[in-house]
Amino acid sequence: MKICGCEISAQEIRLAVCQLDDDGAPVMKPIKQTRIEIKDDNDDAQLSACLDEIRAFSAEHQIDRFVIKSRARKGRMAGGPPTFKLETLLQLNESTDTRFVHAATLASFGKKADIDYPEKLPIYLKNAFLVAAYGLKQ
Template identity: 60%
Template sequence: MRACGCEISAQEVRLAVVQLNDEGAVEMLRLKTTRIELADDTSEADLRSFQAALHEFSREHQIDTFIIKTRARKGKMAGGAVSFKIETLIQLVDGCDTRFVNPVALSNFAKKEIEAYPEKLLVYLKNAFLAGAYALTKG
């Protein structure tokens, strides 16, 4: 199974594709595309383009499941309207399941289960990697 951990930030989704290797350890695939940006959330053409890019990404990398790190719906740290549009577009990718994981669960998972991060993991992909690894190991 291949899972794609997603962290939505501002007008982009950050993507980390992970799978279990032969020893059952989580490994992250090194990909050229690590984020997809939604240029203008009021433009139908841009929304369709973003969704097409997600579909292409999922087909190209044989993604089974997208795992999205959730964001608060209200309060100081609430996600913006654009981030929820992006979330919806991810949920609409044909042939892929979408699951959610909350930040507290990811934090606990990182402290208790992750011994080492992949070599050369880009800082902005850390939460996306954790979401994918969480889905693979916690099922």
């Protein structure tokens, strides 16, 4: 199974595609596109283009499931409107299943699980990789 871990921040989705190796450890697949961004979330054409980009990404990498790190809905750490639109666009991709993982659950998993992060993993993809690893282990 191929899982795409997603962390949504501001107006972009950070992507890490992983699957389990023969030993049952999550392995990140090398991909060229690690972000999907939307400049103006009030522009219908850009929202439609972003959905098309998500669908193309999913098909190209044969993604079975998107797993998204949930964000607060209200309060100091709440996500802004663009982040919720990006979540919705991921869910509208009919060819893949979409699941969410709460930030506290992910933090606990990161502490308890013995996860080997890939060498040269960019800092901005660390959470996306952890989300994908969590999705694979569930």
